[in-house]
Amino acid sequence: MxxxxxxxxxxxxxxWIVGYCIIIGTIKGNFGIESIPMLLALVVFTAAIITxxxxxxxxxxxxxxGWPKDTKRYLFFIxxxxxxxxx
Numbered sequence: 001m002x003x004x005x006x007x008x009x010x011x012x013x014x015x016w017i018v019g020y021c022i023i024i025g026t027i028k029g030n031f032g033i034e035s036i037p038m039l040l041a042l043v044v045f046t047a048a049i050i051t052x053x054x055x056x057x058x059x060x061x062x063x064x065x066g067w068p069k070d071t072k073r074y075l076f077f078i079x080x081x082x083x084x085x086x087x
Contacts, residue, residue, distance in 0.1 A: 001052065002056060005056070016049070020045060023041055023045070024038070024041060024042070024045075027041050
């Protein structure tokens, strides 16, 4: 997998997306969205991606290296409650 990633990152990403769609679509069709097999498939898929990123030291490249030091910059992600919602 590392060779494919190094050779063509776009193809690598597309293959992961296609694999995700095939696997998750099949499980969803057979067992439904809220099922144990779906949960297990998603956990395995996520673990595989995390393992690949950590084994190849790609955390910095994709911005998952850790918690940001200046969290004030990220406060805009927290939604503000609506004001004067009278109609």
